[in-house]
Amino acid sequence: MSLALAAWSRSGIARRLLITLGLLAAFRVGAGIPAPGVDAGALRACLEAVQGGGAVGVANLLSGGALLQLAVFALGVMPYITASIAVQMLGSTVGPVARLRQAGPEGQARLSQYTRFAAAALSGVQAAALAATVTYRPGTLYPGCGPVVTDPGVPTLAVLALTLVAGSLLCVFLGELITAHGVGNGLSLLILASVVAALPGQVHQMASQVPTAGWGLAGLGLLLLVAAVVFVEQAAYRVPVVYATHTPPTGAAGAPVYLPLRLNQAGIVPAIIASAVLSLPVALAGEAGEGLLGQAASWLVDTTGPVYLVAYAVVVAGFCFFQLASAYDPDRVADQLRHAGAFIPGLTPGDPTSDFLDRVTTRLTAAGAVYLVWVALLPALLLSATVGVGKVPLGGTTVLICVAVALATTDQLTSGVARPRFPTLKETR
Amino acid sequence: MTSVDPVEPTVAGASEGPVLSVAAVRGELARVTWPSVGAVARRTGIVLGFLGVLSGFVLGCDVIVEVAVRAVTG
Numbered sequence: 278m279s280l281a282l283a284a285w286s287r288s289g290i291a292r293r294l295l296i297t298l299g300l301l302a303a304f305r306v307g308a309g310i311p312a313p314g315v316d317a318g319a320l321r322a323c324l325e326a327v328q329g330g331g332a333v334g335v336a337n338l339l340s341g342g343a344l345l346q347l348a349v350f351a352l353g354v355m356p357y358i359t360a361s362i363a364v365q366m367l368g369s370t371v372g373p374v375a376r377l378r379q380a381g382p383e384g385q386a387r388l389s390q391y392t393r394f395a396a397a398a399l400s401g402v403q404a405a406a407l408a409a410t411v412t413y414r415p416g417t418l419y420p421g422c423g424p425v426v427t428d429p430g431v432p433t434l435a436v437l438a439l440t441l442v443a444g445s446l447l448c449v450f451l452g453e454l455i456t457a458h459g460v461g462n463g464l465s466l467l468i469l470a471s472v473v474a475a476l477p478g479q480v481h482q483m484a485s486q487v488p489t490a491g492w493g494l495a496g497l498g499l500l501l502l503v504a505a506v507v508f509v510e511q512a513a514y515r516v517p518v519v520y521a522t523h524t525p526p527t528g529a530a531g532a533p534v535y536l537p538l539r540l541n542q543a544g545i546v547p548a549i550i551a552s553a554v555l556s557l558p559v560a561l562a563g564e565a566g567e568g569l570l571g572q573a574a575s576w577l578v579d580t581t582g583p584v585y586l587v588a589y590a591v592v593v594a595g596f597c598f599f600q601l602a603s604a605y606d607p608d609r610v611a612d613q614l615r616h617a618g619a620f621i622p623g624l625t626p627g628d629p630t631s632d633f634l635d636r637v638t639t640r641l642t643a644a645g646a647v648y649l650v651w652v653a654l655l656p657a658l659l660l661s662a663t664v665g666v667g668k669v670p671l672g673g674t675t676v677l678i679c680v681a682v683a684l685a686t687t688d689q690l691t692s693g694v695a696r697p698r699f700p701t702l703k704e705t706r
Numbered sequence: 707m708t709s710v711d712p713v714e715p716t717v718a719g720a721s722e723g724p725v726l727s728v729a730a731v732r733g734e735l736a737r738v739t740w741p742s743v744g745a746v747a748r749r750t751g752i753v754l755g756f757l758g759v760l761s762g763f764v765l766g767c768d769v770i771v772e773v774a775v776r777a778v779t780g
Contacts, residue, residue, distance in 0.1 A: 301763065301764065302767050305771060308768075309775055317775065318779065341764075469760070470764050473760055473764050473765075474765065477765065503754065504747070507746050507749045508746045511740075511741040511746070511749065512739065512741065514734065514738050635725075639726060640725070641734060643731050644731050644734070680753055
């Protein structure tokens, strides 16, 4: 025990952990303080009447309830995540952006800068839309509610919108600080903190829908789902790699080193994006009335209906392959192996290695897409079949986010403790 | 220089056939290294513990902020 504590304090993990907790606390403070111009008392009364379904529900969940509370951090990091995906998409289709991606650290730094600009523009649009809605049509977000801002008008709208943009950019800054000086991926941790903050409300809503006799079954199902996600997230195709010319980066000289290709190559982003994309038609249905869009939206409202299931599977699979195409370049990996004097036994370096990696990752991604669809939809389908609950607020996507981010963060924590920390030059003097 | 061990695992022939078919995906899944039941149970425990601690911290922060906001806004 004392050895573990000594290793803990030596590794510097304690300091990084404290920084992470401090920044997470700052994030939750921003998610709890109402933006200027908001009538906090009126808003509190309105929030009790909100169910939080559809696009607003998804966005509210990913902001930890800050969106409907009109907090300073109401938009959270989602504009930045959306901008990152857009830049990634451009990187695989538009020549100049693709060249920047391949231009090494300098190009990557330029791309990061463009992503921040795009995030600022996107959060500007979202903030303006949200501010206009709560200023002039609060009933759209809070059914049956009157004004939720103290002085409806252009000055209030402008201040509110600017605050939300600044809040969103500050969230990204906090996330980047956590990544640089704390533990784990900062942006993922902020999303996890938001999801966790919304959990009590979701559990309460679920408990009110599921009969008391089904609570044990639901709890057991949730535990099994968490274990299943851990099982698949830890699975990997370990491609053997041999270093022919020098000592490999890990392991003894000549010993086999493995290139791990995760089964879920795309991560959790496709499931989050699919939930958001499919909730858009539902949000637009209110504006569309009884037309074709309204009819399509009514099919998508039923999350256990065949139309929703097929649409969800198609969107998740599409984003899985898009994510693979934009984030994993088998040619580059094959080149890196060749430059490091390494090869995959049975394959010659260059094109055969690249083709092999391409085929394996494509097939693993297909299996990963099936896994993501099942995990995201299984809770709703099972509860619908067993206890007759059609709409499950505590969806599989929430479980996916929680488990995947927790796994990555605890991995970094344990590897940080295990890694010996050498004294700095200053300490040795 | 290190020569290749003749008993080294090899991937030769591992990814032949059509790029995407049910049989090809199943073949690839057969080569995946799956974690043991014990490892999954241990990691599940760690994940749930981590989420429990994080939930407690986040909800604690939220309660403090909520009390402070109510005190200020009335």
